[in-house]
Amino acid sequence: MRDTAKVIRQFKQKESVTDELFSIGQICQASGFSRSMILKLENDGYLTPRKINQETGYRYYDGFNIYQLQQYQYLRTIGLSRKEILGYRSGDMEPQALLKQLKTRLELLQRGVDEFSLRLAKENNFTFSVLELPETTCYCRSTDCVYPSEVAVFTYNITYEVIRLGYSYYHDEPLFSLRSDTQTNPIGNPDKPYHTTICIPLDPESIKKQPDDHIQRIPSCKALSILYYGTHEDTDAINKAHRLLWEEMDRRGLEAVGPMRALGIVAPYVGIEIEPKDYVFRFAIPIEEV
Secondary structure (H helix, E strand, O other), rough: OOOOOHHHHHHHHHHHHOOOOHHHHHHHHHHHOOHHHHHHHHHHOOOOOOEOOOOOOOOOOHHHHHHHHHHHHHHHHOOOHHHHHHHHOOOOHHHHHHHHHHHHHHHHHHOOOOOOOOHHHHOOEEEEEEEEOOOOOEEEEEEOOOOHHHHHHHHHHHHHHHHHOOOOOOOOOOOOEEEEOOOOOOOOOOOEEEEEEEEEOHHHHHOOOOOOOOOOEEEOOOEEEEEOOOOOOOOHHHHHHHHHHHHHHHHHHEOOOOEEEEEOOOOHHHHOOOOOOHHHHEEEEEEEEO
């Protein structure tokens, strides 16, 4: 890691930059950061005052400290966590790892744009796209169902189970379900219930050390997806979405490499107050890398 103080001295000598220093109040005013946040960044090793009066404890900062604060705010704005920024600043996090994180978040942002655009359009249409689904560690439970309402009840019960067990949710990904028979077994057939697995992404740090057979790692994958807008109670529309997705798979000459995933976007578990007709779902089929 470069010696920041040495670089600053060399720059000042070369460019004749002023030696004017500023109080913590002035730096707060200029940067928009609170005093407590600046002190926290100092304690983290991210920010170092140019001078500290040993008798009074007063801190003094320069223009380079302002640039450091601007960089911190920029990295936060584009989605990096405080932990990631500190790791990058200290050299513990390689630029390649940082780039991977940004690409993952860019993909997530685009998904959100597509999903909410469809909901605002309020059109019962279907939109295809190829996306990257990240690896997730999930709490998984399986059941047999006939109607989507049964899946909703089962999902509620699993969310409560996760809370009781003391796990923390992973907020970057919504919960999803896995099904392997969407080509041959439409929903709503009482004579042939379908098997589904509900997967709730967990924060890895909350997973306990003792074994839990319900914890599974769902690998990352490239997937062909279809967005569906409309009520989750309309079995005909959901079956149509499944059929159209498989037809698009055939049209593009793609091979499935895993079960279909149904990602809840504005799903029952997050918004009982939302009108059933305004739900948005994404169905995705893992495909081979091209």
